[in-house]
Amino acid sequence: xxxxxxxxxxxxxxxxxxxxxxxxxxxxxxxxxxxxxxxxxxxxxxxxxxxxxxxxxxxxxxxxxxxxxxxxxxxxxxxxxxxxxxxxxxxxxxxxxxxxxxxxxxxxxxxxxxxxxxxxxxxxxxxxxxxxxxxxxxxxxxxxxxxxxxxxxxxxx
Amino acid sequence: xxxxxxxxxxxxxxxxxxxxxxxxxxxxxxxxxxxxxxxxxxxxxxxxxxxxxxxxxxxxxxxxxxxxxxxxxxxxxxxxxxxxxxxxxxxxxxxxxxxxxxxxxxxxxxxxxxxxxxxxxxxxxxxxxxxxxxxxxxxxxxxxxxxxxxxxxxxxx
Amino acid sequence: xxxxxxxxxxxxxxxxxxxxxxxxxxxxxxxxxxxxxxxxxxxxxxxxxxxxxxxxxxxxxxxxxxxxxxxxxxxxxxxxxxxxxxxxxxxxxxxxxxxxxxxxxxxxxxxxxxxxxxxxxxxxxxxxxxxxxxxxxxxxxxxxxxxxxxxxxxxxx
Amino acid sequence: xxxxxxxxxxxxxxxxxxxxxxxxxxxxxxxxxxxxxxxxxxxxxxxxxxxxxxxxxxxxxxxxxxxxxxxxxxxxxxxxxxxxxxxxxxxxxxxxxxxxxxxxxxxxxxxxxxxxxxxxxxxxxxxxxxxxxxxxxxxxxxxxxxxxxxxxxxxxx
Numbered sequence: 001x002x003x004x005x006x007x008x009x010x011x012x013x014x015x016x017x018x019x020x021x022x023x024x025x026x027x028x029x030x031x032x033x034x035x036x037x038x039x040x041x042x043x044x045x046x047x048x049x050x051x052x053x054x055x056x057x058x059x060x061x062x063x064x065x066x067x068x069x070x071x072x073x074x075x076x077x078x079x080x081x082x083x084x085x086x087x088x089x090x091x092x093x094x095x096x097x098x099x100x101x102x103x104x105x106x107x108x109x110x111x112x113x114x115x116x117x118x119x120x121x122x123x124x125x126x127x128x129x130x131x132x133x134x135x136x137x138x139x140x141x142x143x144x145x146x147x148x149x150x151x152x153x154x155x156x157x
Numbered sequence: 158x159x160x161x162x163x164x165x166x167x168x169x170x171x172x173x174x175x176x177x178x179x180x181x182x183x184x185x186x187x188x189x190x191x192x193x194x195x196x197x198x199x200x201x202x203x204x205x206x207x208x209x210x211x212x213x214x215x216x217x218x219x220x221x222x223x224x225x226x227x228x229x230x231x232x233x234x235x236x237x238x239x240x241x242x243x244x245x246x247x248x249x250x251x252x253x254x255x256x257x258x259x260x261x262x263x264x265x266x267x268x269x270x271x272x273x274x275x276x277x278x279x280x281x282x283x284x285x286x287x288x289x290x291x292x293x294x295x296x297x298x299x300x301x302x303x304x305x306x307x308x309x310x311x312x313x314x
Numbered sequence: 315x316x317x318x319x320x321x322x323x324x325x326x327x328x329x330x331x332x333x334x335x336x337x338x339x340x341x342x343x344x345x346x347x348x349x350x351x352x353x354x355x356x357x358x359x360x361x362x363x364x365x366x367x368x369x370x371x372x373x374x375x376x377x378x379x380x381x382x383x384x385x386x387x388x389x390x391x392x393x394x395x396x397x398x399x400x401x402x403x404x405x406x407x408x409x410x411x412x413x414x415x416x417x418x419x420x421x422x423x424x425x426x427x428x429x430x431x432x433x434x435x436x437x438x439x440x441x442x443x444x445x446x447x448x449x450x451x452x453x454x455x456x457x458x459x460x461x462x463x464x465x466x467x468x469x470x471x
Numbered sequence: 472x473x474x475x476x477x478x479x480x481x482x483x484x485x486x487x488x489x490x491x492x493x494x495x496x497x498x499x500x501x502x503x504x505x506x507x508x509x510x511x512x513x514x515x516x517x518x519x520x521x522x523x524x525x526x527x528x529x530x531x532x533x534x535x536x537x538x539x540x541x542x543x544x545x546x547x548x549x550x551x552x553x554x555x556x557x558x559x560x561x562x563x564x565x566x567x568x569x570x571x572x573x574x575x576x577x578x579x580x581x582x583x584x585x586x587x588x589x590x591x592x593x594x595x596x597x598x599x600x601x602x603x604x605x606x607x608x609x610x611x612x613x614x615x616x617x618x619x620x621x622x623x624x625x626x627x628x
Contacts, residue, residue, distance in 0.1 A: 014351060014361060015181050015344050019174040019231055019519065020588065025532040026172060026500035030329050033497070037328060041389075047328065048388060048490065054277065061496040065536035071594075074176055074362060075355075117491065119276045120211065123542075171508060171518060172501050176362065177431065182375040183347070186340035187486050194485060198546075204485060205333065205545060218339040222379035228437075231519060232512075274334065280385075329495050333488040333545055340486060368591065388490055433590045434525065 004081035006039040022071035035080040059112040066108040084140040161238035163196040179228035192237040216269040223265040241297040318395035320353040336385035349394040373426040380422040398454040475552035477510040493542035506551040530583040537579040555611040
């Protein structure tokens, strides 16, 4: 990771460990989400933004992945570094590094898609609203913003 | 417990244990809920029942408790016995026993209240609809059904 | 609660909510534990204390309970107030209040027992070591400490 | 997936949903693990196998990933299909498909490494014992088994 766009920390809780004495692997995804939501909050955005017309803009997952180098343990304080890897027309891809002290113990990646939720209607993917793009660009000024639907369709995953 | 009104089983999963090598205590509440929902399903009811007018009848918790006698471990198959302890005007109280083989290893209790959820309106407690009462009585014929609001208010918790 | 012995806060995470849009009731037990562990840490103690001889002193649950007045929601910041309710010979009982702003939205209680874990030996309850008692008394000076096994056996649960 | 080596099913529980009304994305990893452990159990193996000398053979994660096509909801019954994708010298890679009725709603993949856990010693990766290989080959006869460390080191991840 060249440089992180946001950094937060998380102390491992007892209930997040398993009988092997280490953090259960599925919890890294909760940690990534926690960091992502704090990142959004730091930009004055919410991952579940209510609008006056009763709709909600949310960000369901398209894919997620994590690689584990070294186990984390109870009471470890992990530093989580986020980088915006790609800002597509409808999707946002973020990358994560988990540090314990100076060691990177895990890395991850999530792709989410911007969706509108309205009561009684299936959720629909939408183009990321301009206000979101502007805020993300403030945090991640080195990000190339794709503005053409065709470019997103052509880009490799 | 004189006799159970419904019995189900649950195998302990790896992710439900903690570093002490035993099931994390908060997971017994998930197990109780799992059993409760299976009990509802066995009666042709859902804990989150959608109605044609868009409202949902649900059962949020008023209180829950659990006592732990012996720890449960990975791959243990627990038998969970439910008993309807009280069917109030608006509330339902259920009791739980967790068995591993012939030993009771934990007991619990939950009180839930029947509520209507409608879009854009705070959830409101309602009298338990007659169809629910009838179905619960089929499973728990020995239950005294309170039909007078005053009796519920006067009854000791 | 006359006065809290320790206060901490917890922001509700997305993954802690359920389809009813509120915090799932079992998560309050994780929150209590989180607060309890921070309380221990604030006293220079750990809920899982390793000793040079390879044994661990831990605190498994005997019982837990929670009452829910008002639901908590995503991004709510809850203040959790702990009070040591009873310091027995082998057990510790703590009480919890959850506040959102100035409203108490839930209360809870947990009883734990001090145990020694050694490799290959079943965990055994032990008298709470004096160093723990002294630290807890610093935080909770108004607590009556029971020092006689007989008194614990006689005390009502 | 050409053909699955093991198939199981899982009903979505209430506590596995989030405020968006769908299964929280991190839970798919618990589902994969659940299926993997049932697969092991079906072969007479355990994911945490105790040996008479006090050591345990376990399978910590190296990496995990999941792609989400369609959300799953409360009470959905998901069919989970596992395929052994690769049986390395020390590692096992499994692939997953989640079906609701006839639709594939998600796919996943996990790589685990065979490790020995002994008391007081850091966990160490080991060559997969022959008895495991034989049992896995019974379930997945079409799998090419790598028996040379060099081949594993050279193989692309």
